Amino acid sequence: MSKADFIRNYLELSKYIIKQKGSIKSLNDRDFIIIKRSYLRKLIENESEEEQIKLGNKLGNFINDIARINGKLEDIEYKLDFCDNLGFFTKFIDDENYILLSKKFGPKRFVEAFSWRIFNQPTDFNSDWVSSKIDTQSKIRTAYNNKVSPIERSSSHYSFEFAKLLESETG
Numbered sequence: 001m002s003k004a005d006f007i008r009n010y011l012e013l014s015k016y017i018i019k020q021k022g023s024i025k026s027l028n029d030r031d032f033i034i035i036k037r038s039y040l041r042k043l044i045e046n047e048s049e050e051e052q053i054k055l056g057n058k059l060g061n062f063i064n065d066i067a068r069i070n071g072k073l074e075d076i077e078y079k080l081d082f083c084d085n086l087g088f089f090t091k092f093i094d095d096e097n098y099i100l101l102s103k104k105f106g107p108k109r110f111v112e113a114f115s116w117r118i119f120n121q122p123t124d125f126n127s128d129w130v131s132s133k134i135d136t137q138s139k140i141r142t143a144y145n146n147k148v149s150p151i152e153r154s155s156s157h158y159s160f161e162f163a164k165l166l167e168s169e170t171g
Contacts (some may be wrong), residue, residue: 037087037104044106049130053112057124060117078104079118092157097165100157111158112148120164 011020044052063079072078080099089105100113122137129144149161 049109054114056110056113098159099163133141
C-alpha cells in the first residue's frame with residue numbers, strides 16, 4: 001500500500017470517529033467514546049421520573065467528584081466548562097447570571113437533579129419531586145417550588161433559582 005493510499009484510507013475512516021456537534025465524548029483517547037446526545041436523551045426519557053432523578057444525581061455526583069479531585073469543587077464555572085467539554089450542553093449564562101441548561105440535554109427531572117448536585121446542594125435531589133406527586137400533593141408542590149424554583153428564562157432552556165451565579169463567581 002502506498003503512502004497516499006494509506007492517508008486516503010485514514011481520512012476516510014476518520015470521518016466516522018470525529019466528534020460531532022451533537023455527541024458526548026470522553027476527555028482522553030484511551031477511553032474514547034462517542035454517544036449521540038439525542039440517543040442518550042432518548043434512553044433517559046424512557047425511564048420513570050424516579051429513575052431520571054437517580055441518574056441525574058449520579059451524573060451530578062460524578063462531575064462533583066472530578067471537580068473535587070482537581071481542587072475545584074466550589075468552582076461552578078469549572079464544572080460548567082467541564083460539562084461543555086464533555087459535550088453535555090453548551091455553557092450559557094444570561095445577563096442576570098442565571099445558568100441556562102439546554103432542554104436537549106435531557107428530560108426535566110434528570111436536568112433538575114443533575115444541576116441540583118453540581119450546584120453543591122447538600123443532599124441529592126428529592127425523589128418525591130415527580131410530576132404525579134407535585135400535581136396532587138400541595139405539601140410536596142410547595143417544597144418543590146420553594147427549593148427548586150424553576151423559572152422561565154428561555155423556551156429552549158431550563159433554569160432554576162438555585163442555578164444562579166453570584167457576582168463574585170463570574171469571571
